[in-house]
Amino acid sequence: MRILALVTDAFGGSGGIAHYNRDLMTVLASIEDVEEIIIVPRIAFKSRVSTPPKIRQKFAGRNRFFYALQVLFCLLADGPFDVIFCGHLHLMPLAWILAKLLRKPLWLQLYGLESWDKPNFIRGPNVFDAALVTVISRYTRSRFLSWSDIKPEKVKVLPNAVSDRFQPGPKSLQLQERYGTRNKKVLLTVGRLEKEEKYKGQDRVIGLLPRLAEQYSNIVYMIVGDGNDRSRLEAMVDERGISSSVIFVGAVSDEELPDIYRLADVFVMPSTHEGFGFVFLEAAASGLPVLGGNRDGSVDALRAGRDGLLVDPDNPEELLNGMKQLLENGKPNSDAAAVFSFSNFRNHVQRLVTHLP
Amino acid sequence: MCGVAAIYAYHYASPEVSREELRVVRDSMEKRGPDGRGEWFSPDGRVAMGHRRLAIIDLSENGAQPMKNADENLIVSFNGEIYNYRELRSDLQKRGYVFKSHCDTEVLLHLYAEKGEAMVHDLRGMFAFVIWDNKKKALFMVRDPYGIKPLYYADDGWTLRAASQVKALLRSEKVSKIKEPAGIVGFFLTGSIPEPFTQYQEIRQLPAGSFLWVDETGPSLPKKYFSIAAIYSEAQKKGEKWDLDRLLEGIREALRESIRYHLVSDVPVGVFLSAGIDSSAILSLASEDKNDLHAVTLAFEEFEKDERNELPLARKTAAHYGVKHHTRVLSRLEFKKEMKQFTESMDQPSADGINTYFVSLAAKEMGLKVALSGLGGDELFGGYPSFKDVPNMVNALSLFSNIPFTGEAWKCLYSATDSFFNLPAPKFSGLLKYGGTYEGAYFLRRGIFMPWELSGILKNEFLREGLQRLKLQKRIRQTLSPDPKTPFGRVATLESSFYMRNQLLRDADWAGMAHSLEIRTPLADSELLRTLAPILTAVGSQNRKKLLADSVQNRLPDEVVKRKKTGFSVPVDQWLKEEASAGEWQKMPKLSKPQCHWSRRWVYTIYKRMIE
Secondary structure (H helix, E strand, O other): OEEEEEEOOOOOOOOHHHHHHHHHHHHHHOOOOOOEEEEEEOOOOOOOOOOOOOEEEOOOOOOHHHHHHHHHHHHHHHOOOOEEEEOOHHHHHHHHHHHHHHOOOEEEEEOOHHHOOOOOOOOOOOOOOOOEEEEOOHHHHHHHHHHOOOOHHHEEEOOOOOOOOOOOOOOOHHHHHHHOOOOOEEEEEEOOOOHHHHHHOHHHHHHHHHHHHHHOOOEEEEEEEOOOOHHHHHHHHHHHOOOOOEEEEEOOOOOOHHHHHHHOOEEEEOOOOOOOOHHHHHHHHOOOOEEEEOOOOHHHHOHHHOOOEEEOOOOHHHHHHHHHHHHHHOOOOOHHHHHOOHHHHHHHHHHHHHHOO | OOEEEEEEOOOOOOOOOOHHHHHHHHHOOHHHOEOEEEEEEOOOOOEEEEEEEOOOOOOOHHHOOOEEOOOOOEEEEEEEEEOOHHHHHHHHHHOOOOOOOOOHHHHHHHHHHHHHHHHHHHOOEEEEEEEEEOOOOEEEEEEOOOOOOOOEEEEOOOOEEEEOOHHHHHOOOOOOOOEOHHHHHHHHHHOEOOOOOOOEOOEEEOOOOEEEEEEOOEEOOOEEOOOHHHHHHHHHHHOOOOOHHHHHHHHHHHHHHHHHHHOOOOOOEEEEOOOOHHHHHHHHHHHHHOOOOEEEEEEEHHHOOOOOOOHHHHHHHHHHOOOEEEEEEEOHHHHHHHHHHHHHHOOOOEOOOHHHHHHHHHHHHOOOOEEEOOOOHHHHOOOOOHHHHHHHHHHHHHHHHOOOOHHHHHHHHHHHHHHHHOOOOHHHHHHHHHOOOHHHHHHHHHOOOOHHHHHHOOOHHHHHHHHHHHOHHHHHHHHOOOOOOOHHHHHHHHHHHHHHHHHHHHHHHHHHHOOOOEEEOOOOOHHHHHHHHHHHHHOOOOOHHHHHHHHOOOOOOHHHHHOOOOOOOOOHHHHHHHOHHHOHHHHOHHHHOOOOOHHHHHHHHHHHHHHO
8 A cells, every 4th residue: 555645744854743643654654555655745854854664755845835745756757556544634635636537535623723613715615525534633523524414434533652761760860950940739631832732721821820939938830832822921920920930841852751650640631722732641651640621632632531530621720729729639640651552543543544445 | 122232332432431421321212111121241340231111012121221131241222022033032042042031122132143143133122222342342233125114323533322211311411512513404305304314413313124243442434234216226126016816915915914913012002093094904803813902092172173184984983893992082281381392302303293292192091002003004015195196207307317417497486576576385496406307296295394485494504514414405316226126116115214214203203202102113024014015015006005995804984095185194283383482483585485384383483492
């Protein structure tokens, strides 16, 4: 089986979607039936990136027009293909036309926000169809099915997998030193600080920090991640005069991230617009008690409350009590790492591939 | 007749099945099966099956469900009857299968072991069942050819839940209650919710004559194994000529066979008797095979001195065949008293079901568990006016359907004039838009509201989404594939695939079950259809209902044969007008016009009570 994958970004990209695509493509390539995967990314990278065996990643097209040309060129030069993989809803019109023309099965992958409401390019009835749609969470599936009339039986949930780099372990003295977290109770959030992603809920935690500090004088809140919303959050912290209890860590390298998780006592992300939230898995796999919002893909990452505490993110009292509860007697949960393991992920992908027409 | 429940946590991320959840879903169907309950949980906790039993064949504990085979690799939960189970059983015994019981459920287990999914072609009956195949780690879900027995499933992406009723699935806290616009718009347009939709987005009906696999990746697309259109299409190709005697003989034999199969039971069987030909013919043929038959007739106080009163003629027929006859007269007061219970029992919104609900109540009061109904006779023998109207309309109007915008122009003109003159029947506005094709003309004949009438009732966004997802015209057209070719075959296919399936049979299920009564329909039977379709297609323009009447050896009373068809009337119109508590419709200007048909008011009333 040869697969042509149209994606926004995969190898060399940053952020959740690129991360997921890398994992999925790597696992797909490890399946015996898959001969080769050609990836055409929409977002360009400065440097050449390395890819696992059986995967080739093309250069990105500069704009929509060149992207389509690049895909066509790829079809002529690298075809024929047996499956067209569409890695973003916005690439669907192109992918759908290709699949129709070539009469090959189309596999659409959906993550979160982008697929929750009917996109602008679909006016009137939705003509797009696919042989298989994989979605990152049940929440995204339900939102997608509320506007799309692709048959629900074709829409399958394929959640993130967590790498075994994330495991419980001793706190790094060097990092404790660097961030001054020794003998502190550490709350942690990991996520980009983008204005359009304000929903992650760091501001909700900051707002409750003074009240938490009444009970836990040694509390600190570590915010990992960077972006254009950082200044707003910093201003919030200054306003409340709690800058000594909030640590803006900024972006962290992949290598350092496992140790950052281990610095914390509790992971919190009371988000409202999470496609899935794979940072929950990383935190849980690192042995942290986890708190998430109860109205989006987080419910899946926390397995409906079995692997963490779900609260209404817009209810400050519930959130405060939740954080207190976990700080007091939050139990680490090891199930998440076993359930969302790469071996389960791979087996599921393999089964889905055999179902492709 | 029973209630089926199953939960399969198929996805690796899904938590194990909660036993409590299965029990809640199962026991909400107590009325479907008051005689027993059972459950089975897989050792790994990922599969749960439940069953409520109404014991009719092999009343012993041997018939209890869910039932396992000897090596416990197959587990079945089954609702319905396999009428040819005795033949299947002896055939399987010859192949070495050992039976522990005398009931049809066990046949399913061994037949599946022998043939896998191909087993569906051997089954004659009304059924919906779920088999857990432990070797495949898959659930096999099946529904009978006509869709007499229901089977619903809700898949959230991790776990699949299945049950015989929508309301049973709703009892699970884990099933989403988000509304499905296509289902609700479909209810307004047709008076019932077209399958596979329900009024909830997550809950789907397994289509009639289909099966479905659920493996570790979740449900696959339902696969169709039976098509009414294909049978009429084949029948037309045969083009046989029959002389009258052979014709009547053929009909009689096929009917006798079907009725004999439908009488298989270890408890007494009743017959719903009206003044019409279908139920009278069933009574006549059934009385040849069974001595202790009971006939039940429902009548209404309001019709007492009216030609719509079926009682005198039904009495005559029962006496004619020497059958014990029970009559039940329903008053407005009783209707009012029972109204709440009635809508609570209604599994999905329906514009009908009152008659079946109350005649079933009467049968239950007599202590019956099983009753035969003439349902399906009008579809099979072309008894509805639609068999004439639809082809006539298509012939007259097909020209317009080829001229673009004529339909829309007529619709606008009609609406403009309507506001001045108060024209009757709003369906006229759709005449040129729909009248020129079979699917359109059928919709006009059976439809309750026209799509453009709903803008005042449903929110615009919801309505638009609903219409787009429902694609009613396309859906109706698809049932006519392969093309049955003859006008009779086409209308028979449409009536059997829409009105009968989504309305009559669904109502017969929930309304019967509300009183723990199994309703059997010998005239809606896949084998009977296979035999009769070539005969009835070949007779051309002859009155097929008359042929049915003539084929019965012990002739029906003359008055029954000559009686003008009225349909089964219920004085809902009068009740709706007199009953202040059912007066929601009066606030809608469209519905308070004096010429408004009662079914529109009734649909709106049900909508207000069950959906909104």
